[in-house]
Amino acid sequence: SQQGEEDPQALSIQEGENATMNCSYKTSINNLQWYRQNSGRGLVHLILIRSNEREKHSGRLRVTLDTSKKSSSLLITASRAADTASYFCGRDDMRFGAGTRLTVKP
């Protein structure tokens, strides 16, 4: 069963806009990781946030974590067509949610 749930399931935006996707989980975590998956490929690690962190940045990525709400969000700023992919959050037991499918239109 899925241990994390992302929403929205699908998101379509224009190039240059920001994209925000959310992840909720059910049990306590030590950390949470975000991954992206291009069509026909494996997942690629993007960023990790620890349970004692509230926010983390990496380039155009910003991840927040609210352990009281058991939720995390991934913000991609100034999106590009190349950001088109599926994005997943994974708990530290390496189980994933259903993902958000992001489409960035040129």
Next chain:
Amino acid sequence: EAGVVQSPRYKIIEKKQPVAFWCNPISGHNTLYWYLQNLGQGPELLIRYENEEAVDDSQLPKDRFSAERLKGVDSTLKIQPAELGDSAVYLCASSDRAGGRESPLHFGNGTRLTVT
């Protein structure tokens, strides 16, 4: 470094036939994972190995699925007999557990199985 290698890339079989997938993890990675991914869904963990020991196989349908990781390096996932519902992408991943639970997973590009 070379990435996680999976083969074959695609496999088409008739139902009730056996099928096997192979995975070679990144050198030195002692943790290996097999996932099943249905279209439009996230990866579902089937089994996790620490070296040659299967430490989490609670989601592996043991009546038809089996896996092995002899010598703690490469691994094989087998289905016998295959059913129509097994059509999916089978992903392998590895990580260096020296970093503990913070070690990122490195994925192969998967084997796409079609059962007809």
